[in-house]
Amino acid sequence: MEHTMRLMLCAALMLLSFSLLAENRVQEFVLDNGMKVIVKEDRRAPIMVSQVWYKVGASYEPDGITGISHALEHMMFKGTKAHKPGEFSRIIAQNGGTENAFTGRDYTAYFQTMSSDRLAISLELEADRMRHLTLPAEEFAKEIEVIKEERRLRTEDKPTGQVYEQFSALAYRSLPYANPVIGWMNDLENMQVGDLSDWYRLWYAPNNATLVVVGDVDPQEVFLLAKKYFGPLKREAIPQLKPLREPQQKGETRSVVKVPANEPYMIMGFKTPVLTTAETSWEPYALEMLAAVLDGGSSARFSKNLVRGSEVAVSAGAEYNAFTRLPGMLLVDGTPAKGRTMQELEEALRQEIGRLRSEPVTEEELERVRTQVIASKVFELDSVFYQAMEIGMLETVGLDWRLIDQYVSALKKVTPEQVREVATRYLVDDNLTVTQLEPQPMENSKPVRRSAGGRHGS
Amino acid sequence: MRVRWLLLLIVTWSGQLWAGPDIQSWQTSKGARVLYVSAPELPMVDLRIVFDAGSARDVTPGVAYLTNALLEEGAGEWDADQIAERLDSVGSEMGASSHRDMAMVSIRSLTEKRALTTTIDTLAEVVGSPRFDGADLERNRKAVLVSLNHNEQSPGTVAKKAFMKALFREHPYATEVEGTKESMAGITRQQVIAHYQRYYVASNAVIAIVGAVNRLEAERLAERVTHRLEAGERAAELPMVSTLEAATKLAIPFPSSQSHILMGQPGIYRGDPDYFVLYVGNHILGGSGLVSLLSEEVREKRGLSYSVYSYFSPMRRNGPFLIGAQTQNAKAQEALDVMKQTLARFIEAGPSEEELTAAKQNITGGFPLRIASNSKILEYLAMLGFYDLPLDYLERFVDNINSVSREQVREAFQRRIQPENLITVVVGNGQKPAQSN
Structure with a gap:
């Protein structure tokens, strides 16, 4: 009875997800200068999000100028020949918009969310700064200080940030994923505005960009507007990227990070293929399923066995991303529960991973993950921003937005035996990097009160 | 040519109103x-x-x-x-x-x-x-x-x-x-x-x-x-939050490369008659991201902080009015001074006509974004219900913003914010910045 009910639920969900397929609502155009325009209609509210994605990010950066993609992202708000520094943001604000930008390892992206009748404003401004940035030296001198403050905030003063940075630097022998997206502090200190002009000339061109618009818009109108504003921009010769591959790791690598902190923490990473590099295309999907068996919800193995169950962890997570430009890692991280040691936690995590190699996951676990994935595909549709992100990211790492639709059916095909196969192939000690946070005393943090008024009445 | 066209769009903004959802x-x-x-x-x-x-x-x-x-x-x-x-x-x-x-x-x-x-x-x-x-x-x-x-x-x-x-x-x-x-x-x-x-x-x-x-x-x-809950009773009324009568300065040493600065005092409650006036005023002061006065002074002009902001967080009783930023330890005093001066100037002079117009255009023009997803509407419903606010709150939102005047903002900031009685907290390490990578 229970089993039939589950099958019925699954059938109902599959039908549901079919009617929501992206393919039915997405249109793609390519301008004569090579710029791709992808539009997805979502008519629920009179708004739209417009995102311009560039194929450049931290993983494109040579040593010495790490962080330059992110620094350039900051400077994109500092004026063009037509608009002086800060004017971009003011025009968007006055039109009721919110805007920002983000840089990752594989992409740099800019977005505006606005009432849908304001699309032309966003496109005109983005087209302008794609080719006509002025990069004033005096603006750069101030902005690089802001970026250093951002690095202090996110990394220097954050114990887990320090651990992640050292972990990545150690894990990758060859791939540029070894470097932090924000850049090493030394490189920020030595960065010149001229470095940014070179970087801008190399990568900021219509044939290296994708425009994604999602919202209450007509695809044909978006295309015409895109043609009007981006169409006149000249195509450029974009540098050919060398094919990068991480050499095979031949033994476990371990390190510790010693910084002032109260609670220990650890990251473990196993080198894994991704969709762009996998020799067998089912492997990344099997790894996605594997990560969800460990950490997909409160009933998954880590929460059930380690946080509850043996109570060895206060938190434990597993993460894998199949959609990156270069191969990455399956990451496992955690903090021991009060009174438990890092050694106990690591043993418990290794045991869970060992179990994936020695016994197949259950059909019930896979069924649970499939249901969750189908539901989350529906939930994602509540956010136009997320829908645009998904399209932009796939396109920018060299995949195809149509993968959004194939994702569910590809996951559905993964078998328990395939999960065991990827565990046996990749989740092995010789392929592992471990970094542990070893907390140091938090000296001089006793409060000192220097009060002008002392106690005050109430 | 290009700039004029943009301005034209801005000026013709009004009129297009999208009433809130049917609650x-x-x-x-x-x-x-x-x-x-x-x-x-x-x-x-x-x-x-x-x-x-x-x-x-x-x-x-x-x-x-x-x-x-x-x-x-x-x-x-x-x-x-x-x-x-x-x-x-x-x-x-x-x-x-x-x-x-x-x-x-x-x-x-x-x-x-x-x-x-x-x-x-x-x-x-x-x-x-x-x-x-x-x-x-x-x-x-x-x-x-x-x-x-x-x-x-x-x-x-x-x-x-x-x-x-x-x-x-x-x-x-x-x-x-x-x-x-x-x-x-x-x-x-x-x-x-x-x-x-x-x-x-x-x-x-x-x-x-x-x-x-x-x-x-x-x-x-x-x-x-x-169905399984007891009917029970509403929680008792909370006492009022008292105003501050003197300044408080707290310096807390911390082994960090940045100093975290917070300044503020008790602000407003949900349903406060000054809510919309102070909301618009704060939007100009530090509530509108990169284009706010605080961001202009602290980040854009001086490169002192990645994040600088101010907000009123209205609660059942007066919640915090808060101004915050983080900067390298050596610059903490400079950042603090700039933040104080910016606040003092704003209280003294209030917003300019251009600043007020820009803020209203941003808030009212962005109104559809506030209710553009189920999760955002859910947030509003929970807030309106919990704080007993009128169900036409969203319908009246744009009018309430548009009716705010320069003089109201200045008067309300002068009446509600006492720069001489602020709480100032600085957490950081003045002597020795932590080594960076």
Whole structure:
């Protein structure tokens, strides 16, 4: 009875997800200068999000100028020949918009969310700064200080940030994923505005960009507007990227990070293929399923066995991303529960991973993950921003937005035996990097009160 | 040419108004208030039940927090594993959280019949008959102790806690939401049960529903969620937050490369007659990201901080008015001075006509963005219901913003903000910046 009910639920969900397929609502155009325009209609509210994605990010950066993609992202708000520094943001604000930008390892992206009748404003401004940035030296001198403050905030003063940075630097022998997206502090200190002009000339061109618009818009109108504003921009010769591959790791690598902190923490990473590099295309999907068996919800193995169950962890997570430009890692991280040691936690995590190699996951676990994935595909549709992100990211790492639709059916095909196969192939000690946070005393943090008024009445 | 065209669009902005969603409201048979908006486009439902059961109701700090955290750990016939399996097996999400005013549980489910029934039945047990087993309490107590330790290694969190304590002093809002290590060590199961029995009652609850269910279905969901609750009584009125009568300066040494600066004082409450005036004023001062006055002075002109902001956080009683930034230790005094001067100038002179117009254009032009998803509408419903605000709040929002004048902003800031009585917290390490990589 229970089993039939589950099958019925699954059938109902599959039908549901079919009617929501992206393919039915997405249109793609390519301008004569090579710029791709992808539009997805979502008519629920009179708004739209417009995102311009560039194929450049931290993983494109040579040593010495790490962080330059992110620094350039900051400077994109500092004026063009037509608009002086800060004017971009003011025009968007006055039109009721919110805007920002983000840089990752594989992409740099800019977005505006606005009432849908304001699309032309966003496109005109983005087209302008794609080719006509002025990069004033005096603006750069101030902005690089802001970026250093951002690095202090996110990394220097954050114990887990320090651990992640050292972990990545150690894990990758060859791939540029070894470097932090924000850049090493030394490189920020030595960065010149001229470095940014070179970087801008190399990568900021219509044939290296994708425009994604999602919202209450007509695809044909978006295309015409895109043609009007981006169409006149000249195509450029974009540098050919060398094919990068991480050499095979031949033994476990371990390190510790010693910084002032109260609670220990650890990251473990196993080198894994991704969709762009996998020799067998089912492997990344099997790894996605594997990560969800460990950490997909409160009933998954880590929460059930380690946080509850043996109570060895206060938190434990597993993460894998199949959609990156270069191969990455399956990451496992955690903090021991009060009174438990890092050694106990690591043993418990290794045991869970060992179990994936020695016994197949259950059909019930896979069924649970499939249901969750189908539901989350529906939930994602509540956010136009997320829908645009998904399209932009796939396109920018060299995949195809149509993968959004194939994702569910590809996951559905993964078998328990395939999960065991990827565990046996990749989740092995010789392929592992471990970094542990070893907390140091938090000296001089006793409060000192220097009060002008002392106690005050109430 | 190009610039003029943009300006033209800005000037012709007015007129296009998008009224808020149609909010329906009723009471369940047990006495919980429901606010509901139909959103038929996606086959999903969001439901949130909010109790007036946050840390403002704590007798011992941390009881409210622990009570809320334990709801999902066992209820009715099910233990934590079974609750998790029920929800995960139909793809639903559940989350509980506890703050100063509010303690809540939210679910997001597909409308597919089995998924929704399973999710709502689980939620009804979670809020209506939690077990509060001793072993779950011990595990969660230890988890909170780890979390408190984590908070102590974050200069931003240390600053915020010190600020809130100095701001609220004897008021129940001064209680730390997660409690303290000392209080957490002593909390008993009886205290948790007593908190639950007093405050997790229908009369003290508001339910917000947004999704692809019709009114009748929404009524059934609300009945189902509350059917195990006692009718009970609303929580008692909270005392007023007293104003500050002198400045307080706290310098807390911390082994960090940045100093975290917070300045502020008690601000406004939900429903405050000055709300819209101060909201617009603060938008100009530090509430509008990169184009705010504080951002212009601290970040754009001087490169002192990545993030600089100000906000009013209205609560049942006056919540914080807060200005914040972080900068390398050596620049802490300069940043602090600039922040103070910017605030003082704004209080003295008020906004310019251009600044006011730009702020109104941003807020009113961006109104559709505020209610463009089910999750955003859910937030509004929970807030409106919990704070007894009028149901036409969203419909009147744009008019309320547009009616704010320069003189009103200046007058309200002068009357409500006393720069001579500010709390200033600086957490950092003036002598020796930590070594960077």
